[in-house]
Amino acid sequence: MIVDRSSPVPQYFQLQTWLIEQIDQGVFKTNDKIPTEEELAQITGLARATVRQAIQNLVNMGYLERKRRLGTFVINGSVHSETRTIIGLIVPDIRSGYAPELARGAEDEAAKNKHxxxxxxxxxxxxxxxxxxxxxxxxxxAGLIFMPTAAPDEQNKKIIDKFLRRNIPVVLADRTIPDLDVDYVTTNNYDGAYEITKYLIDKGYKKIAIILSALFSTERDRLEGYKNALLDHNIPIDNDIIIADSGPFIQNRYFKYARALLKTRNDITAIFAGHDRIALLFYSLANEMGIKIPDDISIVGYDDLHFTTVPLTTMHQPIYEMGQESMKLIMSRIKSEVEYSRNIVLNSHIVERESVLKIA
Amino acid sequence: MIVDRSSPVPQYFQLQTWLIEQIDQGVFKTNDKIPTEEELAQITGLARATVRQAIQNLVNMGYLERKRRLGTFVINGSVHSETRTIIGLIVPDIRSGYAPELARGAEDEAAKNKHxxxxxxxxxxxxxxxxxxxxxxxxxxAGLIFMPTAAPDEQNKKIIDKFLRRNIPVVLADRTIPDLDVDYVTTNNYDGAYEITKYLIDKGYKKIAIILSALFSTERDRLEGYKNALLDHNIPIDNDIIIADSGPFIQNRYFKYARALLKTRNDITAIFAGHDRIALLFYSLANEMGIKIPDDISIVGYDDLHFTTVPLTTMHQPIYEMGQESMKLIMSRIKSEVEYSRNIVLNSHIVERESVLKIA
DNA sequence: ATTGATTAATTGTCTATACAATTATATGAT
DNA sequence: ATCATATAATTGTATAGACAATTAATCAAT
Structure with missing residues (x-):
């Protein structure tokens, strides 16, 4: 007998307790359909409204989920994630680069899901x-979207584990960590870099310098893409014109690299800037040194932060979508049990403006 | 009539909405007893069970509290303010203008206070x-930092009141609302505009056009500062070269204004752009039309969003500090009872670059 | 194949009614 | 004064029944 009508304990509460027991004991498993309200009323001898009250409470408590026409279902046991509606987003700095775009994509998607x-x-x-x-x-x-810091992978993993151990889903955005079984969303940095390097080669360039940071997976992938594009077109790799800084982006430091490069190596005809903010430095510098872009030197960037002031040819990255997709992954983890980790790689494409001259 | 029985919106939901409204508008104040279920049933013409459903939801949402035999009471929203450590920030768009800088200032200050x-x-x-x-x-x-929307003041007030009624502190950032007794942090837009207009006048300019939006207090103040600077220097105000748009910033629309202005009025020698993003448009346009800045026309902006690509002379606004100060106000409200509302006006200063030529 | 209409299962909303439980307050007894 | 008891107001629990809305699945038409 499920409910004892002589007990002082409310009958809806008895039913509630019984249902929780069944779930805990695995009689009703995750995603199982429990009996319909009508059936439960039959089984227990209660009125449907009473059954409903018990079920409603369990829905509020995050045990069950109702679907019209389909029935009532047991929710993913990692419990109260339903009542939590806040997602964390850790970015390096909301002021710099594409962080605002990423945040906006994530926020819009969160809002759609009332998070x-x-x-x-x-x-x-x-x-x-x-x-x-x-x-x-x-x-x-209820979840975390994380752009790993410049710290060693091990340390970033420590942070990620804190969440995963508590069954709080984590998605890495943009930057990834090798050999880590966690959801991530990134863009095809290798292919993108290969493509834009090939673009320069097709325009007739051979002496192509590259300047970027070796700190993040994104830029390391770009460096590989660059190298392989050169190799595939029988252009020797010149390590002197590959500047891979080991620290995070510091404007002044990159200014020095750029200045030194332009002064010491006037055989360079094109520059691949690891990201748009580096490319911008070259514009300032060109101005200062009386060099004309693209007449004297061609330049491409990466990211496509829309500056209205310089016509930079660059690789457009779908940053807003990256934020969106990251949040979608979080949402799907919250809503249902996902067994395997999922990786989303978004495609970038070249945006041609006027920073590259055809010389071939 | 509280519930419209012909509406497709469930009646319990209509009642729920009505009750929230009453609470928000202060008809039912904190600790007030609302009508009993029976009374509400009478008033609305609904069954008690339906009334109950509405009330139950509001109890779950934290609006109300039931006490047996006594009735149902409005909960004091500020009760748990010591344990709450999250502050809301509503900006137009984190991607545009100085929102990232503001957010960062606010976030740093929040982090200091473990919020x-x-x-x-x-x-x-x-x-x-x-x-x-x-x-x-x-x-x-525990608090809200709010940049009022482009909607009428009344609507913005409605949002603000929702928080204040529950004793949740609100600070307006940058944009203010006249005759509203609420904390705000802004910059001295009037003085700043006066100063930068005077700067242009001192450089020898008389035909100074201004383009901005009339939608926000900030830019309206700037317009006043501009006008008074002209008047104080015996320069007549020419309404034809004052473009005060009534809508929010839409790039294409401002492009049209700018183009029309430059084409029809070639007696204009200087332009005061209401904010830096407008100034940027002129750079693009100048490029397109073969006009040189500052040789052919001088331009000043407002904000000092640091673009490394164009040497814009502009009014630097301490946006980061604005975010910081806003958060400090919130924190002081949380920590102690503050009786009077406080207003902070930060000072801006001109940053001279190379977009203005001396012609006097 | 795609679109559109139908059907049936199930939850969602609502009414009208009844009695139970709780408890502040008043009343009465000591 | 203190304690016990009754009272009444209000929320809490429960029933039985009705119809609405949603939607997966099926079937029909294009």
Whole structure:
């Protein structure tokens, strides 16, 4: 007998307790359909309204989910994730690069799902990321979108594990970590770099310098794409005109690299800037040194931060979509049990403006 | 009439909405007893069970509290403010203008106080702002930093009141609302505009056009500053070269204004762009039309979004500090009872670059 | 194949009614 | 004064029944 009508315990509550027991004991498993309200009324001898009250409470508590016409179903056991509607987003700095675009994509998608976004800036530092991670956990966020910091992979993993251990889904955005079984969304940096290098080659260039950071998977992939494009077109790789900085982006440092490069190697005819902000430096520098882009030197960037002031040919990255897709992954993890980790690689495409001259 | 029986909206939901409204508008204040279920049934003409459903939902949402034999009471929204450590930030769009800088200032200050920031984009639309406001309330934020939308003041006030009624502190950032007793942080737009207009006058200019939006207090103040600077220097105001758009910033529309202005009025020697993004348009346009800045025409902007590509002389606004100060106001409200509302006006200063030529 | 209409299952909304449980307050007894 | 008891107001629990809305699945038409 499920409900004891002589008990002082409310009958809806008895039913509720019984249902929880069944779920806990695995009689009703995740995603199972439990009996319909009518059936439960029959079985227990209660009125449908009473059954409904019990079920409604369990829905509120995050045990069950109702679907019209289909029935009532047991929800993913990682419990109260339903009531939590805040997602954390850790980016290096909301002011720089494409972070605003990414945040906006994520926020829009979150809003669609009636979730909110907590914004955290790590400045690419492990300590700051960890500080925020702890605060997010205290606020019991339902998920985390994380751009790994410039710290070693091991440290980033530590942060990620904190969440995963508590069954809080994590998605890496843009930057990835090798050999880590976690969802991520990125763009095809290797292919993109290969393509835009080939673009320069097709325009007649052979002496193509590249300047970027070796710190992040994204830019390391771009470097590989660049190298292989050269090799595939029988252009020797000249390590002197490959500048791969080991630290995060610091404007002044890159200014020095750029200045040194332009001064010492006037055989360079084209430059592949690891990202658009580096490309911008060259514009300023060209101005300063009386060099004309693209007449004297051609340049391409990567990202497509829409500057209206310089006509930079660059690789457009779908950043907004990256934010969106990251949030979609989080949402699907929250809503249902996902067994395997999923990786989304978005495609970039060249946006041709006027920073490259055809010389072939 | 509280419920419209012909509406497709469920009646319990209509009642629910009505009750929230009453609470928001202060008809039912904190700790007030609302009518009993029986009374509400009478008033609305609904069955008690239906009334009950509405009330139950509001109890779950944290609006109401039931006490047996006593009735149902409005909950004091500020009760848990010590334990709540999340602050809402509603900006038009995190991608545009200085929103990232503002967000970063606010976030850093929040982090110092072990608080977190929920980021919301309103797109300057009332409906979106309201959606986010409701979500923030559901997440029981401890405070709100709000950039009013482009909607009429009354609507923005409605959103603000929702928070204030629950004793949740609100700070307006950058844009203010006249005759509203609420904390705000802004910059001295009037003085700044006066100063930069005077700067142009001192450089020898008399025919100074201005282009901005008349939608926000900030830009309206700038327009006044511009006008008074002219008047004080005995320069007649020429309404033909004052373009005050009534809508939000839409790039293409401003392009048209700019193009028309440059084509029809070649007596103009200087331009005061209401903000830097407008100034940028002139750079693109100048390029297109073969006009040189500053040789053919001088231009100043407002904001100082640091573009490395064009040497724009502009009014630097301390946006990061604005975010910081806004958050500081929130924190002081959270920590202690503040009786009076406080207004902080930050000072801007001119950053001289190379977009203005001396002709006097 | 795609689109459109139909059907049936199930949850969603709503009414009208009844009695139970709780408890602040008033009343009465000591 | 203190304690016990009754009272009444209000929310809490429960029933039985009706119709609405949604939607997966099926069938029909193009």
């Amino acid at each position: 909110s976004l907590i914004l955290c800036n790590s400045d690419d530092l492990y300590v700051k990321a960890e500080f925020h991670a702890n605060r997010l956990l205290e606020n019991s966020v | 977190s920031l929920i980021l919301c984009n309103s797109d300057d639309l009332y409906v979106k702002a309201e959606f986010h406001a409701n979500r923030l309330l559901e997440n029981s934020v």
